[in-house]
Amino acid sequence: MEKNRKILDEALQQLRTYAPDEQVWDMVQSRLPEVSLATGLSELKSIDPPEIVWDAIANDLDKQGKINQLKQFTPEDEVWKNIDEALSAEEAKARRLIIFRWSSWVAAAGLAILMTYFLLFPNQQKSTISYSQEIIETERPGLWQNEDTAIFDLLNTLCAANPIACKQPEFIAKKEELDYLNEKTSEILGRMNAYDHNKDLQILLTKIELEKNEIVKQMLSKVM
Amino acid sequence: MKKIINIILLIFVLITAVFVSAAMGQTKVQVLTKTLDGHEKWTKGMKLEINGENAVIHCEAHPGNSITYEIEIIAKHADKERAENDLKKMKWISGRQGKTLFMRNYIELAAGDARPESSLKVIWHIKIPESCPLTINNYFGEITIENTNSTINIISEFASIELINTKGEIMVESKFGDISGKLMDGRIEIKSTRSNIHLEKAAGIIIIDAMLAQINLEDFTRLEVLNLEAEKSEISINTGNKFRYLLDLENTDFEKPAWMIYDPPDKNESIRKVNFIELPDRPIIQIKQSIGTLEIN
Numbered sequence: 001m002e003k004n005r006k007i008l009d010e011a012l013q014q015l016r017t018y019a020p021d022e023q024v025w026d027m028v029q030s031r032l033p034e035v036s037l038a039t040g041l042s043e044l045k046s047i048d049p050p051e052i053v054w055d056a057i058a059n060d061l062d063k064q065g066k067i068n069q070l071k072q073f074t075p076e077d078e079v080w081k082n083i084d085e086a087l088s089a090e091e092a093k094a095r096r097l098i099i100f101r102w103s104s105w106v107a108a109a110g111l112a113i114l115m116t117y118f119l120l121f122p123n124q125q126k127s128t129i130s131y132s133q134e135i136i137e138t139e140r141p142g143l144w145q146n147e148d149t150a151i152f153d154l155l156n157t158l159c160a161a162n163p164i165a166c167k168q169p170e171f172i173a174k175k176e177e178l179d180y181l182n183e184k185t186s187e188i189l190g191r192m193n194a195y196d197h198n199k200d201l202q203i204l205l206t207k208i209e210l211e212k213n214e215i216v217k218q219m220l221s222k223v224m
Numbered sequence: 225m226k227k228i229i230n231i232i233l234l235i236f237v238l239i240t241a242v243f244v245s246a247a248m249g250q251t252k253v254q255v256l257t258k259t260l261d262g263h264e265k266w267t268k269g270m271k272l273e274i275n276g277e278n279a280v281i282h283c284e285a286h287p288g289n290s291i292t293y294e295i296e297i298i299a300k301h302a303d304k305e306r307a308e309n310d311l312k313k314m315k316w317i318s319g320r321q322g323k324t325l326f327m328r329n330y331i332e333l334a335a336g337d338a339r340p341e342s343s344l345k346v347i348w349h350i351k352i353p354e355s356c357p358l359t360i361n362n363y364f365g366e367i368t369i370e371n372t373n374s375t376i377n378i379i380s381e382f383a384s385i386e387l388i389n390t391k392g393e394i395m396v397e398s399k400f401g402d403i404s405g406k407l408m409d410g411r412i413e414i415k416s417t418r419s420n421i422h423l424e425k426a427a428g429i430i431i432i433d434a435m436l437a438q439i440n441l442e443d444f445t446r447l448e449v450l451n452l453e454a455e456k457s458e459i460s461i462n463t464g465n466k467f468r469y470l471l472d473l474e475n476t477d478f479e480k481p482a483w484m485i486y487d488p489p490d491k492n493e494s495i496r497k498v499n500f501i502e503l504p505d506r507p508i509i510q511i512k513q514s515i516g517t518l519e520i521n
Contacts, residue, residue, distance in 0.1 A: 129258045129311075134300070138249040184400065188382065191278070191364050195253050195300040196343035200384065204400055207418070211436070 136195065144189055144205060148182065151216055158223040165223045174219045181212050254304040256311050261294040264318075264325055266353050275328040276362040278314075279383075280347045284370040285354040291325060293318075294349040301342035310340035409446070450509040457516040461509070464521070469498035470510040471518075478518040 159166035166172075185208055192198045266289050274281060286292070299311035318327040329346040333339070345365075352358065357375040360367055362383040369376060373391040380398050387394065387405040394412045396403055398419040405412070409427040420438040423430070427446035432439065434454045441450070442462045450467075452459065465483040472495045480486075487497040499506060511518065 126262065127258065127260045129256065131304075132255045132257070134253045134255050135250050136253050138251050190339075191382070193300075193343035195302070196345075201382075204382070211418075 136197070138194065139198070144192070144202075148212075155216075155219060155223070158220070162223050168222065171219060171222045174215050174222075178212060178215050178219070181208050181215070184208060185212075251302060253300045253302060254307050256299045256304070256307045258297040258311055259294065260297075260316060261292075263290045263292040264320075265289065266291050266356060268355075269323050271324045271357040271359065272350070272352055273324055273326050273359040274348070274350070274361070275326070275330075276346065276348065276360070276365060277330050278345050279329055279362050279365040280345065281350065281360060281362060281366065282348060282368045282370075283350040283352060283358065283360070283372075285356075285372045286351040287353075288351075289353055290351075291353075291356065292351045293327065295329070296347040296349075297329070298345045298347065299340075299342040307342045310342035310344060313337070313340050314344045314346060316346065407445075447507045447509075449507060452510065453512045454516060455514050457513065458519075459511065459513060459516065460519045460521075461511075462521045463509075465499075466503075466506060467509045468500050468503060468506045469496075469520075470508060471496045471498070472510075472512040473518060474514040476513045476516050476518050478520075481520055484520065 185205065188201050188205055188208075192201055272291055274283075295316050297311060297314050297316060299307040299314070301307035301310065313331050313333065314329060315332045316327075316329045318325065320326070327348075327350075329348075331340065331344065352372070354371065354373045356372075357377075358369070358372065359377040360369075360380070362378075362380040364382045365380075366384050366386075367378060367380060368386045368388070369378075369390055370388045371390070375392055376387070376390060376394045376396075378385060378396045378398070380401050383398070383401040385396060385398055385401060385403045387396075387403075387408055389407040390405070391409045393410055394408060396413070397415045399417045400419060402420040402422070403414060403416060404422040404424075405426060406424045407426075408423065411429045411431075412423075412426060413431045414421060414433070416432075416434045416437050418436045419434075420440075421432060421434060422440045422442075424442045425445050426441070427444065427448075429448050430450045430452075432450075432452045432454070434452075434457050437454065437457045439452070439454060439457055439459045440462075441452075441460070444450070444463055444466075447467065465481075469484070471478070484498055485502075487500050487502075489496065
């Protein structure tokens with residue numbers, strides 16, 4: 001902040017005023033860009049291009065010169081006719097290409113339809129359903145009823161009385177064998193059907209039952 | 225009048241027949257059979273793999289370069305509608321993956337569906353080129369293979385197996401399903417559990433590993449080696465005095481035939497040798513049995 005502002009204002013008012021001619025202003029204006037351009041140019045770095053650039057410019061100029069030196073030539077009518085025919089052939093070829101593309105698309109679409117068909121109907125097979133009736137012998141109900149519960153109860157009672165015998169590896173192995181056979185018996189019973197003969201399965205069940213009996217006898221002999 | 229009496233008699237006979245059949249425990253069953261057939265082109269190197277369930281599979285070689293099939297899906301039930309519905313639950317599909325053609329039948333149950341009440345069975349009639357390798361997996365049912373000359377691989381449970389005039393590399397693994405073979409030739413490997421084995425006129429290399437089985441081997445035609453290992457089994461071999469024997473028997477009842485004379489045993493050797501001195505060039509039958517019986521004739 002100026003402390004003696006009033007004194008300064010009075011001093012400035014006492015100064016003489018001077019207005020330059022219009023010509024002076026014109027000259028200043030015309031010389032201003034030149035000065036800035038000259039200053040800018042003087043500040044630019046100068047770089048010498050490599051030889052290869054000069055060679056390329058020289059080649060280009062040489063080519064231009066040679067082209068200019070070429071003679072003018074007017075072809076005969078036959079040449080124009082040949083060119084015309086060649087152009088027609090090109091057009092025909094283009095037309096053929098379009099037809100070929102279209103036929104490719106049609107073929108691809110056909111193939112896609114065929115593939116879809118094979119995916120949906122993978123087996124080229126015929127299928128028919130026929131119907132008939134049969135009279136079959138029904139089995140005695142409860143023929144293969146599970147009667148193992150009593151045996152297991154007996155084994156459990158004996159094991160409770162003689163736990164050491166039931167922990168012997170031989171007894172455990174027999175027990176595992178018996179469990180396996182019981183599992184297989186259940187599988188077979190699950191497959192037997194009231195509307196089937198089941199002869200082979202029943203023979204198999206008989207064999208398994210005989211084997212189970214043998215195992216149970218051996219187990220009992222170990223605990224009794 | 226006579227005509228009326230005849231009609232009454234006929235009705236009486238029919239009613240009696242119905243009551244008698246009922247008393248004998250007979251029932252009328254509705255049988256629905258769906259038949260599918262088709263074929264697939266076969267090229268060398270292509271294999272066939274069959275996965276069956278409740279399937280009776282008949283497979284035989286034919287001269288063509290194709291795999292042909294005829295599949296019968298049978299549903300039986302007293303109620304026709306029930307049989308129809310259950311028939312739809314038994315599916316049969318086929319598809320190719322690389323050089324393997326897969327075929328499969330199975331019971332398809334939707335969520336909450338009970339198992340079909342009907343008796344469901346699938347009968348396969350397959351014809352393959354003689355040299356088409358074959359793999360069969362089956363759970364309940366039967367398998368019959370005839371006249372093939374290729375690799376056969378069978379894994380089954382509760383399914384009987386019959387191989388007739390089959391040559392090549394044959395591998396059978398069976399549980400609770402008897403195996404019978406006639407005129408088999410090649411490398412035959414059988415692994416059986418609770419499955420009886422009956423081989424007739426077998427040739428080549430035979431390897432058997434059996435448990436709880438009746439094993440019956442008859443008339444080898446061109447045996448190279450028989451290696452039989454059995455446990456808790458009854459073995460019967462009917463061959464005559466044509467081979468060398470190596471017998472390793474433990475807890476086995478064996479009464480040697482009159483022609484069989486043991487070679488002098490090696491030191492500390494429990495295995496008994498027969499014909500190694502007498503017939504040194506003959507093929508070897510090696511039997512290892514623990515618990516059971518052995519009969520050689």
